[in-house]
Amino acid sequence: MNQPQSWEARAEEYSLYGFTDMPSVHQRGTVVVTHGEGPYIVDVHGRRYLDANSGLWNMVAGFDHKGLIEAAKAQYERFPGYHSFFGRMSDQTVMLSEKLIEVSPFNRGRVFYTNSGSEANDTMVKILWFMHAAEGKPQKRKILTRWNAYHGVTAVSASMTGKPYNSVFGLPLPGFLHLTCPHYWRFGAEGETEEQFVKRLAKELEDTIEREGADTIAGFFAEPVMGAGGVIPPAKGYFQAILPILQKHDIPMVSDEVICGFGRTGNTWGCQTYDYMPDAIISSKNLTAGFFPMGAVILSGALGDRVQAAVEAIEEFPHGFTASGHPVGCAIALKAIDVVMNEGLADNVKRLAPRFEAGLQRIAQNPNIGEYRGVGFMWALEAVKDKATKTPFDGSLSVSERIANTCTDLGLICRPLGQSVVLCPPFIMTEGQMDEMFEKLEKALDKVFAEVA
DSSP states (O other): OOOOOSHHHHHHHHOOOSSOOHHHHHHHOOOOEEEEETTEEEETTOOEEEETTHHHHTOTTOSOOHHHHHHHHHHHHHOOOOOOOTTOOOHHHHHHHHHHHHHSSOSSEEEEEESSHHHHHHHHHHHHHHHHHHTTOTTOOEEEEEBTOOOOSSHHHHHHSBOGGGGGGTOSOTTEEEEOOOOHHHHSOTTOOHHHHHHHHHHHHHHHHHHHOGGGEEEEEEOSSBTTTTSBOOOTTHHHHHHHHHHHTTOOEEEEOTTTTTTTTSSSSHHHHTTOOOSEEEEOGGGGTTSSOOEEEEEEHHHHHHHHHHHHHHTSOOOOOTTTTOHHHHHHHHHHHHHHHHSSHHHHHHHHHHHHHHHHHHHTTSTTEEEEEEETTEEEEEEOSBTTTTBOOOGGGOHHHHHHHHHHHTTEEOEEETTEEEEOOOTTOOHHHHHHHHHHHHHHHHHHHHHHO
C-alpha cells in the first residue's frame, strides 16, 4: 500500500471533514497549519494568512498570547484536571462562576459548564424540560428558534438550528419550531417598512404561541446577531417587540451569546448591544479566547432559583460532563476575560468598529454586493447577481466559496456563508492589518465577479 506523502494528501486520506466544501478540498487541498503569530496563521509551507475569521470566531486575542499560554501552563502544573461532580470542584471553577455572574447583566445567578456552545444549548434545553416538569408542567417541552439561526450540532442543538442541511440527519426532532428570520433586507415584503416587518414577526410569535399553546412551550432561543446565518443583526426594535410576548406567556428567553459574548458586538454581551434582558445566557468561544474548549450556561437569579428548587426536589441535577468546569479551562477563562476587558481588546473593537464599517460601506458600492451588515467586529458582505432586485447568483457558481478561496490564495482567511462572505477578525487587529484585509478582499471580489457576472 502506497502511503500519501504530502500534508495535503495525508489530510484527505485520513480525515472526515466537517462543514467543508469537498470540491474545494479535492481541487485545492487542505491548508495544514503549524502555528500562529498574532492574528496570522502559518501553514506547513511557511505561507502566512491574516485570519479574518479569528479561527472560528473565537481566537480574539490572536494565536500566541503569552498571558493565556502562561495561565494554562501554571494551572497544568498546579492541578491539571478534575470534574465538578459529587459536590467537588476546583477553586478555579468557583472563581470563574463568581466572575461570570459579576460581568453578566444579572445581579445574581448560577452557572453550569460544558465543553462547547453546542453542549451548552443542549444543556439549557434539558434544564428547561427538567424545571417545567418539576413545576408540574411536563408537557412544556417545545422549543422556539428562528430560521437561519445556528445553535449547535448535537441532536438537540441541531434541531434548534434553522438550517436545511440538518435534514440529512432526519432533523429537526419533533417539537422544535422555527420562526421567521429577522433579516429585514432579505425577508421584508415588498413595500413593508422595517417597523411593519417587526410587527409581523411579533404577531407570528403570538399566533404560534396561541396555536401551539403556551403551556407546551419550554423556551425561546435567539442569537443577538445571527452568526453562522451570515452575520444578521435583528431588525430595529425586534427584541423589544418579542420580549413582552414571551414574558406574558411565561416562556423563558435564552440569549445564545456563543459568538456575540465577550466583546464581539462592541459590548460585553450582545443583549446589551440590543438592549434586552434575557432569562439565561449561553457562552463559549470568546469565554476562553479559543485557548480551551468550554461552554457555560448562565442562569439569571430568578430562573436559577426555579432550577435549584427542581434540583432540591429530587436531590440532584442528573446531568454533566467529565470535563465540566475543568480547572485549566476555568483558569484560562479567568485570564481571557481579564485580557478582553482590561488589556484593551474590548476598547480596540469599539475604536476600530467605525473604520471597519466605513471600509465595508465603500466596498459595498460594488454592483455585485447587495448588502453589507453587522456590528462591532462581525460583518458580512452579501453577493448578488442583480443589486436592484436582490437576485442571488446561481448556487452552482459557488460564488462565496470562490471568493473565500481567492482570498486564501492572497493570504487572507474569510468565511463563505451562503451567498455571503463573513469577516470577524481577532480583537487585536491593527489599522494596518484592517487595511490589508480590505485590500486583499477587494482584489478577490474583483477577480471573482469578473468571472461570474
